[in-house]
Amino acid sequence: MARIRSMLGTIEGSAGGLTFASQNGLNILRQKVGKNNSKTLPQQKVRNQFKALARLYTAGGSAFLSRGLLKQGGKSSYNRFVGENYGLATSADALAVAAVDYTKLRLSSGAVLGVAGLVATAAANSMSVAYTANADGASGLTTDKVTVVVMEKLTGKSYSATGATRAAGPQVVAVPGLTAVGKAGYVVYAFFTRADGSDASPTAYAVPA
Numbered sequence: 196m197a198r199i200r201s202m203l204g205t206i207e208g209s210a211g212g213l214t215f216a217s218q219n220g221l222n223i224l225r226q227k228v229g230k231n232n233s234k235t236l237p238q239q240k241v242r243n244q245f246k247a248l249a250r251l252y253t254a255g256g257s258a259f260l261s262r263g264l265l266k267q268g269g270k271s272s273y274n275r276f277v278g279e280n281y282g283l284a285t286s287a288d289a290l291a292v293a294a295v296d297y298t299k300l301r302l303s304s305g306a307v308l309g310v311a312g313l314v315a316t317a318a319a320n321s322m323s324v325a326y327t328a329n330a331d332g333a334s335g336l337t338t339d340k341v342t343v344v345v346m347e348k349l350t351g352k353s354y355s356a357t358g359a360t361r362a363a364g365p366q367v368v369a370v371p372g373l374t375a376v377g378k379a380g381y382v383v384y385a386f387f388t389r390a391d392g393s394d395a396s397p398t399a400y401a402v403p404a
Contacts, residue, residue, distance in 0.1 A: 240287035247285055247293040248277050251346075255353030256302075259342050262357065262388050263303025263395050279304060297348060303386035303395040308335030310385040310399035315345075317378035317403040322354075324383055325365040326399075337361055339387040339396075345370050346382050361387065378403040 252260065252273055264275040284299040312327035322345045330337045342357040343366050356368045373381065381403055387396040 236291055239291035240293070243287055243291050243293035244281055244285040245277065247295050248280055251295070251300075251351045251353070252276060254351040255346075255355070258353070259344055259355045259357065260302060262342055262392060263386050263398070264301075265305075265392075265395065275304075276302075295348075295351075297346070297382045298400060300382075300384070300398070300400070302344060302384050302398045303342075303388075304397060305388075305395035306334060307339060307387050307389060307394050307396035308333075309396040310341065310387060313383070313385050313399045313401040315383035315401045315403045317373060317375050317381070319375070320369065320371055320373055322368045322370050322373065322381070322383060322403060323365050324368065324385060324401075326385060328362045330361045335361065335387070336389070338390040340390055341366065341385055341387055343368055344384040345373075346384065348380055348382060 256276065257273070260272045260276050264272045264279065266272060267275060270278070279301040280299075284296045284301065285293060286296070287293045308329065308331060310326045311329045312325070314325045316323045316325075324343045324345075326341065329335055330339070337360060339361050340357060341359050341361070341363070342355060344353055344355045345368050346353045347370075354368050354370045356366055359366050370381070383401045383403060385399045385401075388394065
């Protein structure tokens with residue numbers, strides 16, 4: 196921005212990439228900054244992968260990601276979710292159509308002992324999820340809490356339940372519209388957190404039986 200003293204008096208208006216205005220008796224010269232609407236194929240691929248992850252977050256992910264991916268180094272749970280999964284669990288084809296590899300999706304991270312023996316069984320409007328009682332008294336405590344997530348691949352919609360301990364029996368998650376026939380359209384994840392929420396485990400993955 197430049198300030199101009201002119202014998203011509205007030206100068207206002209635009210010319211090319213320049214804009215003139217008057218402020219406190221001075222003529223002000225500003226240069227216009229054009230919008231960056233670049234839509235190259237590589238840019239579209241990046242944007243669409245970010246959008247795919249954002250969809251998972253807004254379609255139910257925010258309910259459990261704050262437990263699995265704690266705020267860290269100034270990063271929010273959402274930013275950590277994107278950072279953990281962009282390029283690992285996402286890709287884009289030659290037409291920039293983004294896809295999510297649900298087998299690689301990370302919903303949690305930390306030093307807590309992870310879920311073992313994860314088994315999911317689909318029924319009408321619910322998913323029963325079982326896992327092994329694998330407490331070791333160190334990285335895996337009996338008081339650790341499990342979070343179970345059922346995700347519909349088509350919509351990204353998530354349903355979750357939390358609060359049971361390592362020694363608890365199977366957890367049942369309500370999933371409206373789920374049928375045994377349509378189980379292939381869903382995936383199941385589980386992770387443990389400390390009872391005080393201070394840390395989490397890696398994410399375990401299962402395909403409904």
